[in-house]
Amino acid sequence: MERPELPLPQLHAFAVLAEELHFGHAAARLGIAQPPLSQQIARLETKVGHPLFVREPGRVALTPAGRELLPAARRALAGLADGLAAARAVGSGRAGRLRIAFSASLALTVLPGVLGTFRERYPGVDLDLREMTTAPQLDALRERTIDVGLLREPPDDDGGAGPLGFRTVLTEPFVAVLPAGHPLAGRRTVDVAGLADEPFVLLPRPVGPRLYDRITELCGTAGFAPRIVQHAVEWQTVCALVGAGLGVSLAPAGIRRLRLREVAFRPVEPRSARTRVAVAWRREDRSPLVANLLAAVGGGGEDRAGGDAGRTEPGAS
Structure with missing residues (x-):
C-alpha cells in the first residue's frame, strides 16, 4: 500500500488551525506547543507547494490554496474517524x-x-x-x-x-401427537406403550439422527418398535399428516404451539423422557x-414452551 502523500497528523493540525485562525489557540486545542504546530503546517505547505495561510501580525487567514484543501482534509479526517468507529464496532461484536x-x-x-x-x-x-x-x-x-x-x-x-x-439451551418433554378424534385424545396423559399398535408419522432419520433415535428408543423402552408408515421433513407437516388420519407421532412439547384443530397433543408417560x-x-x-x-x-434451562416443564437432564452442559 502506498504511503499517503499528506500525513493525517498534518491534515489534522491544518484543519484545527483553519477553524481557530490563531496559532496559540490551535496549539492549545491540539495539546502541543506552538512551534511544533508551526512546523507541521510548514511541512504540509512544502508538500502542497503553496502557502496555506496568510500570516500577518494579529491576523491568520486561509489562502486560496488553503480554502481548496480544507474540505478534502475534513473528509479525510471524517473518513478515518468513521473507519475507526466501524473497526471498533466489528471488533467488539457490535456490528x-x-x-x-x-x-x-x-x-x-x-x-x-x-x-x-x-x-x-x-x-x-x-x-x-x-x-x-x-x-x-x-x-x-x-x-x-x-x-x-x-x-x-x-x-x-x-x-x-x-x-x-x-x-444445552433447554430440554423439553415429549408429547403424543394424535388425531383429534383418537380415543387416546380424551386422556390427560398418554402412556407411550399405548401407542404400540398405532401407525407412526416421523421425521426421516437422516435429517435428525439423534432425535429419531431418541423417539424410537422411547418406544423401545415401552416394549415396541414404531411402525412408521410415513416420513415428513418438518414437524408441521408431520402434524398435518397426523390430523389427516395417517397415524400418530411423538414430538417435542413445543410443537403444541402449532394449535391445529385436527390434532390433539397430550403429555406422555414417562415424564422423564426429554429432548x-x-x-x-x-x-x-x-x-x-x-x-x-x-x-x-445462555444455557441449561428448562422447557420454555410452558406446560409440562421438568428438570433439565442430569449432566447437561
Whole structure:
C-alpha cells in the first residue's frame, strides 16, 4: 500500500488551525506547543507547494490554496474517524454479519427469545437466519457456511476435543401427537406403550439422527418398535399428516404451539423422557459475534414452551 502523500497528523493540525485562525489557540486545542504546530503546517505547505495561510501580525487567514484543501482534509479526517468507529464496532461484536441456522421447531420455543435478546443488545448486527434441520446444520458449521446453529439432540462433543462445541439451551418433554378424534385424545396423559399398535408419522432419520433415535428408543423402552408408515421433513407437516388420519407421532412439547384443530397433543408417560436443544459453534471460532450470541443464548434451562416443564437432564452442559 502506498504511503499517503499528506500525513493525517498534518491534515489534522491544518484543519484545527483553519477553524481557530490563531496559532496559540490551535496549539492549545491540539495539546502541543506552538512551534511544533508551526512546523507541521510548514511541512504540509512544502508538500502542497503553496502557502496555506496568510500570516500577518494579529491576523491568520486561509489562502486560496488553503480554502481548496480544507474540505478534502475534513473528509479525510471524517473518513478515518468513521473507519475507526466501524473497526471498533466489528471488533467488539457490535456490528457485522452473523449467520445463524435453526431447526424449524425452535421457532416455536427458544428462537424468538434468543433473537429478541441478541437484537436488543446488538442492534447493529446483521442477522442472516437460515432454517435448517440438524444434520445439515452440522455440515454447514464444518464447511463454514454458517457461524452458529440452534438444533435438537446434538451429537456427543467428544469430551470437548471435537471441532464443534455444544451447549444445552433447554430440554423439553415429549408429547403424543394424535388425531383429534383418537380415543387416546380424551386422556390427560398418554402412556407411550399405548401407542404400540398405532401407525407412526416421523421425521426421516437422516435429517435428525439423534432425535429419531431418541423417539424410537422411547418406544423401545415401552416394549415396541414404531411402525412408521410415513416420513415428513418438518414437524408441521408431520402434524398435518397426523390430523389427516395417517397415524400418530411423538414430538417435542413445543410443537403444541402449532394449535391445529385436527390434532390433539397430550403429555406422555414417562415424564422423564426429554429432548435436548443446544447451540452449536466451531470451537476455533474467536469471532466476538459468536461469543456475544452464546452469551445471549445462555444455557441449561428448562422447557420454555410452558406446560409440562421438568428438570433439565442430569449432566447437561
